[in-house]
Amino acid sequence: MGSQEVSSTVDWQGKHVTVAGLGVSGIPAARALHERGALVTVVNDGDDERARAQAAELEALGITVRLGDGATLPPSTELVVTAPGWQPDKPLFLAAAEAGVPVWGDVELAWRLRGDNGREPAPWLAVTGTNGKTTTVRMLASILQAAGLRTAAVGNIGVSLLDAVLGETEYDVLAVELSSYQLHWAPSLRAHSAAVLNLAPDHLDWHGSMAAYAADKGRVYEGNTVACVYNVADPATEDLVREADVEEGCRAIGFTLGAPGPSQLGVVDGILVDRAFVANRQKQAQELAEVTDVNPPAPHNIANALAAAALARAFGVEPAAVRDGLRAFRPDAHRIEHVADIDEVRYVDDSKATNTHATEASLAAYDSIVWIAGGLAKGATFDGLVTGAAKRLRGVVLIGADRALIREALTRHAPEVPVVDLDRTDTGAMSEAVARAAELARPGDTVLLAPACASMDMFTNYNKRGEAFADAVRARADESA
Incomplete structure (x- = not known):
């Protein structure tokens, strides 16, 4: 089936659909299906105040909502539409499989409904990978906009594909x-x-194995x-291209x-070609652009730009x-974000580096580093990360619940x-961490927050962690001014 062909002509009228999960994807899915005449039941594990408020809004439309019971498959269900985070081994999905009921995600539903408004559906340029997805998609949208195309960065980036x-x-x-x-x-x-930027162990508790994660x-x-874009430095991505069933004429890039080499994009003398x-x-x-057109021109970010x-x-x-x-693109906050220079020391916030693969790329961008790291390890090990970065480290400041794992690797x-x-x-x-890092740093060094861990032991999310780092750095800058 070609990418332009509308992939479904489902008659939704009277179809019994169960939507698994309230939230960013579940609520738009429930609304869209209800508007098309489906008989929608939303099931949700949680039963807190926020969930009850969301449920009330949907129930006012005539949608059934079951809170506190996301495990049981409602009777007569013909299709399950799930939020992406629900694990495949949940009882709801096992019951659906036993009953022969298909399970779609919000992306599948969006794919099936594109063109439903009577317009020619827009083609999708898709990006996945362990790290760099959001930056690459936003770079891509910036390039497409510079070409005069009507586009948007959507999907896992926070903008609903259904919308x-x-x-x-x-x-x-x-x-x-x-x-x-x-x-x-x-x-x-x-x-x-589509592009797969890289592959490294992540979310293995959800997928069950690295092989299953890579296959997804x-x-x-x-x-x-037209093109399957892969990372020459990561042969596993090229293996996925070889295994894919693509349209005739589609090329590996x-x-x-x-x-x-031929059929590749790369860098020659500071030029992206x-x-x-x-x-x-x-x-x-x-010639496409200069390396200096990429912001920031760190190696992994240049790779994102090439993809x-x-x-x-x-x-x-x-x-x-x-x-x-690329010149117009500005990275999101907390992604290799330069905060300030104090006493000839650069302070950089990469709080988004929540796993070892992202942190490895971040550490590779600087020559002499005082590294602030730690948090929730999510089962990660740190020996390979430390071995690769050891020569760049001026010092390390450790924070968070699982900091001992990094200390032992050091x-x-x-x-x-x-x-x-x-x-x-x-x-x-975090304020103390910045102060201690400043004591270790020498002129020309970079104090880098790249935790290699999740943030929830100390902060609501990685954004709050990055903001705490930036606030502490700016406070020091004010003191030294």
Whole structure:
């Protein structure tokens, strides 16, 4: 099936649909299905004040809501539409499988409903990977906008795909971020082109194994029509391309931080170049942008830019728009965000680095680092991370519940690096962490918050952790002014 073909003509009238989970995806799904005549029942594990308020809004429309019972399959259910985070082994899904009832995610529903408003559905350029998805999708949207295309960054990025495909705005193309959870529940998705940025162990408690996690990521390539974009430095991504069943004529396009071969994008003498979408890729290369057009020009961010450029070029975007889009792009907060320079020391907030893979990329961006790390390890180990970064570390300040795991890895693999272990998990610990990091730093160093851990032991989320770091740094800047 081609990516432009509307993939379903379901008659929703009177169809019994169970929506699993209230929230960002569940509520729009319930509303959309109800508007099309489906008999919708929403089930939700939680029964708190917020859930009751959401339930009341849906019940006012005539939608049935069951709070505190997300395990039981309602009678007569013909389809389950689930929030992406619900694990596949939940009793609700086991009961659905036993009854022969299909399970779709919000992405699958959006894919099936695109074109339902009578307009030609916009093609999807899809991005997944363990790290870098949001940045790459936002870079891609910036490039597409620079080309004069009507587009939006949607999906796992926080903007509902259902809202994008059913809303009033008419798009030429969508830049779509997809998580492994979303891909697991999206069997008929067929993108115009897609990229898997990288693969590293993550969410294994949900998927059950690295092989299952990789297989779900690889679903993004199924049925691609123009390009499957992979990371030359991560052979597992190319393996997923080989395994994918794509449309005839769809090409494998690599991106690399080195000089590109034919059918690749890469870097030559500080220039991002394209040897994939040119007339003679054996002998020609097209200049797209300079490395300095990428903000910030850290190695992993240049890789993100190349992936975004590859997807844009697959869609026919001209080189000048790639350059202009990258120049216009501004990264989100807490993603390698430069906060301040104090006494010739740079302070950088990468609170979004919540796993070892993201932190490895962050540490690789700087030569001499005082590293602030720690939090909830989520089962991660830190030996490989510390071994790779040891030569760059001026010192380390550890915070959070699982900091001992990082300290032990430092003892094994970087025993000469000074370590400050803050035995506290209150939110005020960040101010002390910044102060102790400043004591360790020397002119030319970077104090880098790249925790390699989740934040919920001390903060509501990684944003709050990053804000605490930035506030502490700015307070020091004011004192030294």
